Amino acid sequence: MSKELEKAGLPVALISAMFPVAQQVRANRIVKGVSIPHPCGDPSLPKELDTRLRQEIIRTALKALETEVEGPTLFSPPIASGG
Amino acid sequence: MIKIVHVLNQFFAGLGGEDRADLPVGKLDGSAGAARALETKLGAAAKIVCTVYVGDNYFHEHKSEAIKAILDAVRVAAPDVVVAGPAFNSGRYGLSCVEICDAVANQLSIPCVTAMHDENPGVGAYREFANSGLYCLPTAETTVGMADAMTRLASFALRLARRDDIGPAFKEGYLSRGIRRIEKSDRRGATRAIEMLLKKIHNEPFETELPMEVWDDAKPAPPLDQVKNRNIAVVTTSGVVPWGNPDKFKTYRNTYWRKYNIAEVKELEPGKWEAVHGGYNVAYMNQNPHYGVPLDALRALEQEGTIGPGKLYPAYYVIPGNQGSPTVMRRMGQEIAADLKKDNVEGVLFVAT
Numbered sequence A: 001m002s003k004e005l006e007k008a009g010l011p012v013a014l015i016s017a018m019f020p021v022a023q024q025v026r027a028n029r030i031v032k033g034v035s036i037p038h039p040c041g042d043p044s045l046p047k048e049l050d051t052r053l054r055q056e057i058i059r060t061a062l063k064a065l066e067t068e069v070e071g072p073t074l075f076s077p078p079i080a081s082g083g
Numbered sequence B: 001m002i003k004i005v006h007v008l009n010q011f012f013a014g015l016g017g018e019d020r021a022d023l024p025v026g027k028l029d030g031s032a033g034a035a036r037a038l039e040t041k042l043g044a045a046a047k048i049v050c051t052v053y054v055g056d057n058y059f060h061e062h063k064s065e066a067i068k069a070i071l072d073a074v075r076v077a078a079p080d081v082v083v084a085g086p087a088f089n090s091g092r093y094g095l096s097c098v099e100i101c102d103a104v105a106n107q108l109s110i111p112c113v114t115a116m117h118d119e120n121p122g123v124g125a126y127r128e129f130a131n132s133g134l135y136c137l138p139t140a141e142t143t144v145g146m147a148d149a150m151t152r153l154a155s156f157a158l159r160l161a162r163r164d165d166i167g168p169a170f171k172e173g174y175l176s177r178g179i180r181r182i183e184k185s186d187r188r189g190a191t192r193a194i195e196m197l198l199k200k201i202h203n204e205p206f207e208t209e210l211p212m213e214v215w216d217d218a219k220p221a222p223p224l225d226q227v228k229n230r231n232i233a234v235v236t237t238s239g240v241v242p243w244g245n246p247d248k249f250k251t252y253r254n255t256y257w258r259k260y261n262i263a264e265v266k267e268l269e270p271g272k273w274e275a276v277h278g279g280y281n282v283a284y285m286n287q288n289p290h291y292g293v294p295l296d297a298l299r300a301l302e303q304e305g306t307i308g309p310g311k312l313y314p315a316y317y318v319i320p321g322n323q324g325s326p327t328v329m330r331r332m333g334q335e336i337a338a339d340l341k342k343d344n345v346e347g348v349l350f351v352a353t
Helices: A002-007 A019-024 A047-066 B034-042 B056-061 B063-077 B091-108 B121-129 B143-161 B189-201 B283-287 B295-304 B326-342
Strands: A012-016 A029-032 A073-075 B002-009 B026-029 B046-054 B081-084 B112-116 B134-138 B232-236 B240-242 B258-261 B273-275 B312-318 B347-352
Touching: A002 A012, A002 B326, A002 B347, A012 A019, A012 A047, A019 A029, A029 A047, A047 A073, A047 B295, A047 B347, B002 B034, B002 B063, B002 B091, B002 B143, B034 B046, B034 B143, B046 B056, B046 B063, B046 B143, B056 B063, B056 B091, B063 B091, B081 B091, B081 B143, B091 B112, B091 B121, B091 B134, B112 B121, B112 B143, B121 B134, B121 B326, B134 B143, B240 B258, B273 B283, B295 B312, B312 B326
Parallel strands: A012 A029, A012 B347, A029 A073, B002 B046, B002 B081, B081 B112, B112 B134, B232 B312, B232 B347
Antiparallel strands: B026 B046, B240 B273, B258 B312
């Protein structure tokens, strides 16, 4: 799906914990998600940190949209999950 | 004597062209139209007991009635095998051949064979059904390949009627369905794997036992200059929808997408949204829907100016992505892209589970 959006000229930041699969299917801007059932955040963190982590993930995704890429490229949010 | 039913559209049954595309299902005794060409290739061992036809438009506009009428006709004729097409590059016809054969194989347990050009949209449906009772042979793009297609359909139909063992696609020449079979080997896996590895290292040709789907590259879309001044939308396959699942998404194999309004919404409160998805544990997502649609973070980034005012699209797009077939997902991607572009969205945050 994300590739069809890209083909239409829309850059896509694909936030996914299954980033090896995303690379395999040749998505271009891939942002490392935390885990499959909760890509945008980590329920094992205190609420405040979880909220911050989510913001970092989105910030990374927005930065990915600003970045020129040649092919599948992985972007990692700066703060690691505490899980 | 082997009994065969041949299914054709109105054109190949000799009943008329586009002007008769709304012809309902009908049956002619023996072979009619293109079925006569098939009959000449079958030889003395087999006979076409009847030719069943349906108009190209009628089939797609009255699918359930059409399939029911065809199943009834086939049931009465009780053939050993059903042949449909060849459809060459005709899209409606190719799709109806595949859908008819799929229904016959599933509901009557009669093996089926059809034939069409490998770029016919029917081939996508064929791979999606991956029905072990249905085979599709490749043909030329146009009717110049008629004689050849009929020869191969006839010999394949005879083999199916005799319940011959049909080998894998690359040996037998039918289009691959993506079905993996278990085969016995007298050599253990480690030995075979090492041999394969040695061949690979020596740049010799080798054959994998587990072919993977080949994905085409999408050229990366150009990056956005100053993302904070750009219109951004959220698309997700997490299946987060308003509580109660108003559009009745299934937990798997969905074929449509929806968008839900978030214009006046600051955050997604648990209990007002839920995740519909059969492929992962939705408990976390139900407790905090932001794991799939990170609206709280987007609003915070709006506050600090990382996302410009009014730049977040006022709705998010969703489907539960579980077991979606690549063909259907591609189509939905195209539809969503068209919808986004209509509203001048310039970049997408895509949350995939």
